[in-house]
Amino acid sequence: MKEQFVAYIKDLQNTITSKIEAIDGGATFKQDLWERPQGGGGRTRVIENGNVFEKGGVNTSEVFGELPESMQAYFGVKEANFFACGLSLVLHPLNPMVPTVHANWRYFEMYNKQGVLIDQWFGGGQDLTPYYLFEKDAKHFHQACKAACDIHDPLFYPKYKARCDEYFYNPHREEGRGIGGLFFDYCKKSTKMQIKDWYNFVTQVGDSFLDAYTPIVEKRKELQYTPEQKDWQEIRRGRYVEFNLVHDKGTLFGLKTNGRIESILMSLPPSVQWRYDHQPEPGSEEEKLITVLKNPVNWA
Amino acid sequence: MKEQFVAYIKDLQNTITSKIEAIDGGATFKQDLWERPQGGGGRTRVIENGNVFEKGGVNTSEVFGELPESMQAYFGVKEANFFACGLSLVLHPLNPMVPTVHANWRYFEMYNKQGVLIDQWFGGGQDLTPYYLFEKDAKHFHQACKAACDIHDPLFYPKYKARCDEYFYNPHREEGRGIGGLFFDYCKKSTKMQIKDWYNFVTQVGDSFLDAYTPIVEKRKELQYTPEQKDWQEIRRGRYVEFNLVHDKGTLFGLKTNGRIESILMSLPPSVQWRYDHQPEPGSEEEKLITVLKNPVNWA
Numbered sequence: 055m056k057e058q059f060v061a062y063i064k065d066l067q068n069t070i071t072s073k074i075e076a077i078d079g080g081a082t083f084k085q086d087l088w089e090r091p092q093g094g095g096g097r098t099r100v101i102e103n104g105n106v107f108e109k110g111g112v113n114t115s116e117v118f119g120e121l122p123e124s125m126q127a128y129f130g131v132k133e134a135n136f137f138a139c140g141l142s143l144v145l146h147p148l149n150p151m152v153p154t155v156h157a158n159w160r161y162f163e164m165y166n167k168q169g170v171l172i173d174q175w176f177g178g179g180q181d182l183t184p185y186y187l188f189e190k191d192a193k194h195f196h197q198a199c200k201a202a203c204d205i206h207d208p209l210f211y212p213k214y215k216a217r218c219d220e221y222f223y224n225p226h227r228e229e230g231r232g233i234g235g236l237f238f239d240y241c242k243k244s245t246k247m248q249i250k251d252w253y254n255f256v257t258q259v260g261d262s263f264l265d266a267y268t269p270i271v272e273k274r275k276e277l278q279y280t281p282e283q284k285d286w287q288e289i290r291r292g293r294y295v296e297f298n299l300v301h302d303k304g305t306l307f308g309l310k311t312n313g314r315i316e317s318i319l320m321s322l323p324p325s326v327q328w329r330y331d332h333q334p335e336p337g338s339e340e341e342k343l344i345t346v347l348k349n350p351v352n353w354a
Numbered sequence: 355m356k357e358q359f360v361a362y363i364k365d366l367q368n369t370i371t372s373k374i375e376a377i378d379g380g381a382t383f384k385q386d387l388w389e390r391p392q393g394g395g396g397r398t399r400v401i402e403n404g405n406v407f408e409k410g411g412v413n414t415s416e417v418f419g420e421l422p423e424s425m426q427a428y429f430g431v432k433e434a435n436f437f438a439c440g441l442s443l444v445l446h447p448l449n450p451m452v453p454t455v456h457a458n459w460r461y462f463e464m465y466n467k468q469g470v471l472i473d474q475w476f477g478g479g480q481d482l483t484p485y486y487l488f489e490k491d492a493k494h495f496h497q498a499c500k501a502a503c504d505i506h507d508p509l510f511y512p513k514y515k516a517r518c519d520e521y522f523y524n525p526h527r528e529e530g531r532g533i534g535g536l537f538f539d540y541c542k543k544s545t546k547m548q549i550k551d552w553y554n555f556v557t558q559v560g561d562s563f564l565d566a567y568t569p570i571v572e573k574r575k576e577l578q579y580t581p582e583q584k585d586w587q588e589i590r591r592g593r594y595v596e597f598n599l600v601h602d603k604g605t606l607f608g609l610k611t612n613g614r615i616e617s618i619l620m621s622l623p624p625s626v627q628w629r630y631d632h633q634p635e636p637g638s639e640e641e642k643l644i645t646v647l648k649n650p651v652n653w654a
Contacts, residue, residue, distance in 0.1 A: 086631070100630040111630070226609040292622070299599035300609060309526040309600060322592070322628035329624065330400040330411070331386070331616045 055174070055249060056137055059161045059257075060116055063141040064097070066159075066260050067114045070143065071099050073264055074112070077271055080105035083112065088314050093119035098317045102324070106152070106275050110145035111320030121164065122311055129164070134172070137163040141260070142304075144321040145267075150287035151277040153184035153191065154232070154294065155267050156321070158304075159260045161253075176252045177239035180263055181218050182270075183232030183294060185287040187343045189353075191270045192233050196353035198266030199236045199259070206255040207246075211354065214238045219350040224297050229347040231297045235266075286340055289332055291323035298322065355474070355549060356437055359461045359557075360416055363441040364397070366459075366560050367414045370443065371399050373564055374412070377571055380405035383412065388614050393419035398617045402624070406452070406575050410445035411620030421464065424611050429464070434472070437463040441560070442604075444621040445567075450587035451577040453484035453491065454532070454594065455567050456621070458604070459560045461553075476552045477539035480563055481518055482570075483532030483594060485587040487643045489653075491570045492533050496653035498566030499536045499559070506555045507546075511654065514538045519650040524597050529647040531597045535566075586640055589632055591623035598622065 071083045081104030089095035096115030101107050116139040126132055140160030147154065157180035164173040182195045196215070203210035218237035223230050236259060241252045298305045298321055308318040334340030371383045381404030389395035396415030401407050416439040426432055440460030447454065457480035464473040482495045496515070503510035518537035523530050536559060541552045598605050598621055608618040634640030 084630075102630060109628075109630070226615050288625075295595060295626075296599060296619075299596060300606070306600070315526050316631045319596075319628065320630055324628060325588075326595075326626045326628070327624060328409075328619065328622035328626070330384075330402060330409070330620055 055161070055253065056139070056163060059253065060139050062257055062260070063114050063139065063159065066263075067097065067099065067112055067141055070264060071101075071112050073268060074101065074107065074110070074145065077268060077275075078104040078106045081107065086316075088317065090117050090119075090314070093117060096314065096317060098314070098320065100320055104148070106147055106149070106271065108146050108148040109320075109324035110143070111317070112141070112143040112145075113317050113320065114141045115139065115314075115317070124307075124311055131164065131172075133167055135165040135167070135169070137165075140178070142321075146291070146323045147271065147275070149275055149277060150185040150279050150283045151188075151274040152271050153182045154291075154323070156181055156183070157260075157263055159256050161256075174242070174249055175239075176241040176249075176256045178256055178259065179214065179218055179235060179237035180259065180266065181222055181232055181235035181237070182267070183290075184343065185290050186283070186339055187233070187346055188270075188274070191274070192346075192351070192353045194270060195233075195235060195266050198262050200354040202258045202262035203236070203255075205258060206251070210238075210255070211236075215352075215354070222297065224293060224301065226300070227293060227296070229293070229344065230350060231294060231347075233346060233353070234350060285327060286334075288323075288325055288327040289329060290343075291326045292328045295322055295326055355461070355553065356439070356463065359553060360439050362557055362560070363414050363439065363459065366563075367397065367399065367412055367441055370564060371401075371412050373568060374401065374407065374410070374445065377568060377575075378404040378406045381407065386616075388617065390417050390419075390614070393417060396614065396617060398614070398620065400620055404448070406447055406449070406571065408446050408448040409620075409624035410443070411617070412441070412443040412445075413617050413620065414441045415439065415614075415617070422611055424607075431464065431472075433467055435465040435467070435469070437465075440478070442621075446591070446623045447571065447575070449575055449577060450485040450579050450583045451488075451574040452571050453482045454591075454623070456481055456483070457560075457563055459556050461556075474542070474549055475539075476541040476549075476556045478556055478559065479514065479518055479535060479537035480559065480566065481522055481532055481535035481537070482567070483590075484643065485590050486583070486639055487533070487646055488570075488574070491574070492646075492651070492653045494570060495533075495535060495566050498562050500654040502558045502562035503536070503555075505558055506551070510538075510555070511536075515652075515654070522597065524593060524601065526600070527593060527596070529593070529644065530650060531594060531647075533646060533653070534650060585627060586634075588623075588625055588627040589629060590643075591626045592628045595622055595626055 083099040086098040094117035098113045100111045118137040121134040121136045142158045159178035200211040214236040218234040221237045383399040386398040394417035398413045400411045418437040421434040421436045442458045459478035500511040514536040518534040521537045
């Protein structure tokens with residue numbers, strides 16, 4: 055399973071970066087290979103200052119070794135070994151009419167000191183963060199998420215859609231980071247789902263990513279926008295930073311366990327603004343977005 | 355003591371905002387009065403888009419009532435009432451040759467359910483975050499901090515300078531947020547210091563603030579700078595955001611206990627950049643700053 059999923063995410067990383075470069079038509083991904091002293095490493099690919107993408111990263115990593123103490127407490131185990139691999143991506147478009155997207159697909163194994171596999175699970179998801187709301191785009195993204203889920207279980211989409219709204223939430227702002235998508239974790243063997251079935255589900259979601267996101271980019275990337283609309287995007291990116299640095303478990307975990315900082319923080323947007331007590335005009339497009347972030351919609 | 359310190363910080367807020375407006379010569383502070391439903395409130399003053407100050411806040415607050423549950427655990431008490439007041443300021447200059455400054459002076463009282471005072475202490479400090487290092491400025495700021503301390507105890511400056519370096523540190527970047535200053539907390543009655551003595555010390559530091567900071571602003575505010583130097587300031591401001599959102603106890607506490615969000619987050623800079631794996635040129639002024647942030651200097 056390890057080898058199979060590692061091969062899958064590396065292949066998907068190639069597919070995604072090729073497609074993103076083709077859409078961008080300007081910048082290409084810069085690749086950094088890195089090693090983890092305690093075991094494993096990663097392949098970080100970052101794009102900056104493109105025609106379409108102002109900044110983005112599509113990273114894979116594969117790490118293993120002794121389970122760090124901080125993770126022992128988190129998982130409620132002692133003295134274990136682990137293996138973890140995954141693909142994480144964030145794309146911040148230049149044009150405020152094109153939404154930011156985030157996705158992650160990951161697999162985890164845990165072993166006792168004798169090397170026997172004691173636990174294994176998949177996790178991941180994909181979610182959209184628009185700056186201006188195009189209802190058609192929201193529906194398209196969620197329908198693609200739902201279609202991938204429905205092949206495996208009709209209960210998956212409503213369940214993982216709700217978890218996504220719950221997870222990507224800034225309580226101090228009383229609003230979602232974006233308009234959601236899917237979020238799932240600890241997908242383990244059960245009476246209904248073997249680990250191979252979870253593999254099929256997670257890779258189905260991974261395979262759906264480009265079709266869920268790139269048609270939206272193609273449709274909106276040439277739209278005109280004003281400097282004020284760019285400002286609004288940068289102010290909203292501030293909320294993205296607030297979520298990632300204050301609430302996102304993955305980011306905080308990486309920062310506190312000596313992960314590769316630049317690969318973790320590639321998720322932060324290129325240019326961001328914070329203004330004091332900024333409020334959108336009543337009845338404006340900006341206010342319309344906020345309403346939806348405060349009250350998640352069943353887009354699919 | 356409560357009344358006396360509240361009067362002091364409100365008066366100091368007036369003095370500081372008047373002086374900052376005079377230096378700026380363009381923008382003025384916008385005042386927001388706010389109330390806390392459970393007791394107390396504050397006077398937030400924010401300046402934006404000035405000639406000298408791109409963004410800044412000089413806020414006072416005075417809050418009281420039942421000690422929230424999250425604070426009970428923090429202080430190791432149960433069922434108590436509290437009173438807290440303080441002045442917090444952050445000033446982000448436009449010109450990258452002028453350092454950002456932060457200061458805070460605060461007082462806390464705790465009572466049992468019968469209303470009897472069971473504990474009281476002062477806290478606070480002031481610290482400087484330059485984007486380009488002028489050694490003269492660093493010395494001036496630290497000498498002003500030292501002079502205020504030395505009137506009360508020659509051991510204070512070395513002690514509170516070291517605590518400041520320790521507190522304003524980004525472990526994930528292995529560097530200080532800035533070049534430090536003073537940081538002190540839980541300044542309680544002892545054999546050597548009555549609470550009135552602590553009041554005298556903290557107000558001495560408060561009184562030293564303008565002389566510590568504003569001569570630096572006056573000296574550097576007209577310096578020419580390049581777009582690349584502005585970029586560097588905005589990249590460094592990213593580290594300021596990382597510290598405040600990931601590590602700063604006051605900010606996180608405020609966000610998690612339903613404080614007034616806009617008053618808390620006024621500390622975040624107006625425009626910020628994150629670039630992937632940005633490294634200063636060897637031998638550059640930018641690299642010189644980083645060296646000092648990684649290895650705190652005894653400036654005074």
